[in-house]
Amino acid sequence: MIKIYAPASIGNVGVGFDILGAAIIPIDGTLLGDCISIQSSNTFQFNCHGNFSDQLPKDIKKNIIWQAWNWFNEIIKKKIQISITLEKNMPIGSGLGSSASSIVASVLALNQFYKTNLNKKELIDIMGKLEGNISGSVHYDNVAPCYLGGLQLITDDKNHLTQKLPIFDNWLWVIAWPGVTLSTSTARNILPLTYDKEKCIKNSRNLSTFIHALYTKKSELAIRVMIDTIAEPYRIPLIPNFLKIKDAVTKLGASTCNISGSGPTLFSICLNFSIANKVKKWLEKNYIKNKKGFVYICKIDQLGARKIRI
Structure with missing residues (x-):
C-alpha cells in the first residue's frame, strides 16, 4: 500500500x-x-x-x-x-x-x-x-x-x-477558517475584468519589494508591502466584518491580516508565540461560526x- x-x-x-x-x-x-x-x-x-x-x-x-x-x-x-x-x-x-x-x-x-x-x-x-x-x-x-x-x-x-x-523562519502564520464555505468561482467572478495602470504599478512594486525583502532578510519591509491591491478590496463584502477583524488582530500585535486564497480563511503573521496565541484565542471567539471551524498556529511546511x- x-x-x-x-x-x-x-x-x-x-x-x-x-x-x-x-x-x-x-x-x-x-x-x-x-x-x-x-x-x-x-x-x-x-x-x-x-x-x-x-x-x-x-x-x-x-x-x-x-x-x-x-x-x-x-x-x-x-x-x-x-x-x-x-x-x-x-x-x-x-x-x-x-x-x-x-x-x-x-x-x-x-x-x-x-x-x-x-x-x-x-x-x-x-x-x-x-x-x-x-x-x-x-x-x-x-x-x-x-x-x-x-x-x-x-x-x-x-x-x-x-x-x-526564501522565507523567515520566525514568522508564525495564524490561520482561521470560520466553518463556512466560499465558492472559488464566486470569489473570482467578483473581481474586475480590467485594472487601472496605477493599481497595476502599485501591485508590481509591492510584489517586487516583497521578494527583494525575502532575499535580503528584511522581515519588517516584507511585512509592510504585503498589501493585496488586486483581490482583497473587492472580496471584503464576501467576508463579514473583515476590516473590523483585521483592525482587531493587528491591535493584538499581529503584523498582518489577509485573506487566504479566495477565503473565507484568514491568515495573520505574528513574530512571537505570545502574540500568535492571543490572536488565535481572539479569532476562536470572534470569527469561528460553528464546531467545524478551526484556528491553527502554523509554520511554513x-x-x-x-x-x-x-
Whole structure:
C-alpha cells in the first residue's frame, strides 16, 4: 500500500495574486491536509472518510480523485483496477487549497503505484490541469507549494514553472477558517475584468519589494508591502466584518491580516508565540461560526507532499 499526505496551502500570500503560494503545517503536529492510500484490487474501489468527506460530489466522475485515476489510465493506455482511499481532512471552499491537497496526494500516489516515473514538470502540469477542472482555469499557486513545500513563486517560464523563495523562519502564520464555505468561482467572478495602470504599478512594486525583502532578510519591509491591491478590496463584502477583524488582530500585535486564497480563511503573521496565541484565542471567539471551524498556529511546511508510514 502507498499512502501520501499533501498539506494545506495559502494562495496569493496577500501580495501575490495567482503568483505566490505557501504550504503550511500547524506547530502542534496536526496533519492539516488530505491523505490518499492506494492498493491493488480486483475492481475499482473508492472509499472516503474524514471530517469533510460529506462535502464531496456524489457522482464519482465529478470527483477529482476519479479524474486523476482516469488520467493515469490514459497515460499508460490501460485501465488498472485499484482501491483508493481518501482521508478528506480539508474543508472544501475554505481558501486553504482543499482541492489542491487531494489532487497532489492522488497524482503522487498514482505515479508511484503505476511506476510511471513522471518528472516534476510533468507532475505539476497534470496537477494544474486537474485543478483547472474545478476552478475553471489552470493555476498553480496551491498545487505547487502543496507538492514542493515552502513558499513558491509561479512563473511563466515553460522550463521552470515554479521557483522556491526564501522565507523567515520566525514568522508564525495564524490561520482561521470560520466553518463556512466560499465558492472559488464566486470569489473570482467578483473581481474586475480590467485594472487601472496605477493599481497595476502599485501591485508590481509591492510584489517586487516583497521578494527583494525575502532575499535580503528584511522581515519588517516584507511585512509592510504585503498589501493585496488586486483581490482583497473587492472580496471584503464576501467576508463579514473583515476590516473590523483585521483592525482587531493587528491591535493584538499581529503584523498582518489577509485573506487566504479566495477565503473565507484568514491568515495573520505574528513574530512571537505570545502574540500568535492571543490572536488565535481572539479569532476562536470572534470569527469561528460553528464546531467545524478551526484556528491553527502554523509554520511554513518546507517538505510539501510526502509518504506517510502505514
